[in-house]
Amino acid sequence: MEEKLLVQYNKVEVCRKELIVLKEVDFKLYAGEFVYFIGRVGTGKSSLLKTMYADIPILEGEASVLGYNMKMLKRKDIPMLRRQIGIVFQDFQLLTDRSVNENLEFVLKATGWKDKADIAERVEQVLVQVGMQKKAYKMPHELSGGEQQRIVIARALLNSPQIILADEPTGNLDPQTGQQIVSLLHSICQTGTAVIMTTHNHHLVDEFPGRILKCENKKLVEVNNTKD
Numbered sequence: 001m002e003e004k005l006l007v008q009y010n011k012v013e014v015c016r017k018e019l020i021v022l023k024e025v026d027f028k029l030y031a032g033e034f035v036y037f038i039g040r041v042g043t044g045k046s047s048l049l050k051t052m053y054a055d056i057p058i059l060e061g062e063a064s065v066l067g068y069n070m071k072m073l074k075r076k077d078i079p080m081l082r083r084q085i086g087i088v089f090q091d092f093q094l095l096t097d098r099s100v101n102e103n104l105e106f107v108l109k110a111t112g113w114k115d116k117a118d119i120a121e122r123v124e125q126v127l128v129q130v131g132m133q134k135k136a137y138k139m140p141h142e143l144s145g146g147e148q149q150r151i152v153i154a155r156a157l158l159n160s161p162q163i164i165l166a167d168e169p170t171g172n173l174d175p176q177t178g179q180q181i182v183s184l185l186h187s188i189c190q191t192g193t194a195v196i197m198t199t200h201n202h203h204l205v206d207e208f209p210g211r212i213l214k215c216e217n218k219k220l221v222e223v224n225n226t227k228d
């Protein structure tokens with residue numbers, strides 16, 4: 001079977017205001033791949049992810065994400081693009097005033113789901129997928145950090161994204177919980193969803209194999225292991 005190309009960057013420049021963060025970025029992401037972005041603090045890992053969901057515009061080079069030309073992207077196209085990308089951050093960003101169920105329902109309703117039974121079924125499915133079906137009625141503050149991150153991953157899965165972008169998803173977790181989260185992301189990847197994860201944790205990269213790209217000296221380079 002021919003591999004499906006989800007992201008293609010050619011000579012892309014990533015800028016934050018007037019600062020060039022990365023230049024000449026060549027990158028391809030295929031369906032079902034697990035990719036790590038590593039590199040020191042401030043080298044551009046988050047910024048590069050942000051270009052993929054149109055949080056930072058691309059001004060130089062050619063970039064396509066899920067068939068969208070990111071240089072020509074119209075404001076009105078952004079919600080449709082983001083619906084096909086699951087986004088997971090380090091700081092969980094659940095709505096604190098409502099339960100797990102309500103957090104998930106809120107996203108489905110905001111993305112056009114109307115039928116109550118369909119919504120309930122989809123919420124149940126993603127909670128099962130992350131092993132949290134018993135916590136549906138909990139408030140976020142009643143959950144541990146690892147559990148909250150599982151709910152965030154469930155939220156990212158709601159609209160069956162083709163790509164998950166996870167920006168330091170283990171940054172606020174203890175090592176063992178972080179391991180469980182990366183293991184969960186790997187199992188999601190095995191169902192065909194591509195995952196890009198930024199991390200400073202080289203143990204995780206060594207333990208859970210994936211393609212490794214490093215941000216260094218304003219370039220994105222493919223490396224064989226975390227020591228290169």
Ligand SMILES: Nc1ncnc2c1ncn2[C@@H]1O[C@H](COP(=O)(O)OP(=O)(O)OP(=O)(O)O)[C@@H](O)[C@H]1O
Pocket residue numbers: 016017019021039040041042043044045046047048215
């Ligand atoms: N909102 C912003 N406005 C201007 N410059 C920014 C902004 N956010 C980040 N930067 C700068 O862009 C560069 C890249 O930052 P970025 O957060 O992408 O790096 P990173 O590799 O993800 O770092 P970290 O590992 O700390 O998360 C840094 O020099 C940073 O200071």
